[in-house]
Amino acid sequence: MSQTTPLSNTLSSELTSTLRDAIITGEIPQGAKLSETRLSKELDVSRGPLREAIRRLEGMNLIQHVPQQGARVVTMSMDLILQIYDTREALESKAGSLAALNMSSQEIDQLHRLIDAQSKHMRENSGAFIPAESDYAFHETIIRGSKNKVIERALLRELYNLIKMFRYQHEFARNSTTNSLIEHRQIVYAIEQRDSELAEVTTRRHIAHARERIQRRMQQQEPLQ
Amino acid sequence: MSQTTPLSNTLSSELTSTLRDAIITGEIPQGAKLSETRLSKELDVSRGPLREAIRRLEGMNLIQHVPQQGARVVTMSMDLILQIYDTREALESKAGSLAALNMSSQEIDQLHRLIDAQSKHMRENSGAFIPAESDYAFHETIIRGSKNKVIERALLRELYNLIKMFRYQHEFARNSTTNSLIEHRQIVYAIEQRDSELAEVTTRRHIAHARERIQRRMQQQEPLQ
């Protein structure tokens, strides 16, 4: 009989998800110390699995660990979020070009469905933003469509969590005008045409625009620390 | 009194380095299982720090961990090494362009010293390869010079270990003809001129050439598994 998904994940991986979400939402705030003794009491687990979860979150860039001092949630500075977006631009533009070569037609269909939903949402809520989940789904579909596991891991496991944290905790960082939808359409068009160079350029510009918006809004509105 | 570097690192971080090196050199071969019970006896440590080290190596892409089954050293396939080089091209070209903007003159001097040493080595050992350490030092200097900690971490902590493993275990993957030295000079020239676009292009091409060499040699010589 074939093996199905395990009913009980390991405690360590449960803790990883729990803490990750708590960090993204800000329930555990930036810069906060993750005290092992306190958390183990609060969550009613021993320190072993907790330490493993913390090591994993370290690998996801969500936590910084100093030997003999403990672990702290990363602090999102203006500098850091711009560095993240520079990195994202480099990786995701490559993912876009690879997606144009490697995506299945089913995956391209999925992109169309997501764009249509985004378009519908914009029409019905005039001038509204693209819902964060729909935007993530769009980008994740392309990233997975690149069929490059290394880029996929770097983006989804190590950058997107930080981006989600940033967006979740800073309203002004939420997506994005009608421009984004237009740019999404341009990207899908390029992928559909199997034009990897165009996909690379349109994706690069899409991320660069997002970076510019962040930089602009941050300078005027709220100088992050 | 100011705090100096600690005399005794934590056991867990010692183990991380030890295992990392053993994996890179192939002392622990690709695909091998990292049995906790066996390793804890061999290295005479308890399983706690060992498990933490394994989690860290997981974050460095050197190990794959399956719950309830244990950890195995990554297997380097033809597909994987090419994916790594595609990722490296995207990241390091960006690092090159940022280095042209952000490197200090001291760092640029360091690049010159490295190139001169490489040049001297080539003259004295006719047609020899650039020593691996010198090549790594060159690229690391540029990557750090980008002043982008996110890119730096992605490259040095998550890609270069895999590249070192690949090179160490496959002689045919060792660097590189006189071409590499010429390309190094082109990159330094661009950085020196603070020409970020040129630095991006020359770096991109340098990595792309390395990728092509690997692909070519792999097809004729030894089809990796």
Next chain:
DNA sequence: ATTTCAATAAATGTCGACATTTACTTAAAA
């Protein structure tokens, strides 16, 4: 001989306790 199943052995996951280092508090001295 091959397959299936039960029993056993071994490995990973988890826990609690001890050791050592760091942080804090309090008292003494300047």
Next chain:
DNA sequence: TTTTAAGTAAATGTCGACATTTATTGAAAT
């Protein structure tokens, strides 16, 4: 009052043992 230092409290690092799951072995049945 401020600073320094000793002593105490707390936190991280490490260890060994138990629990549960997975892998292996061997015997029985087809």
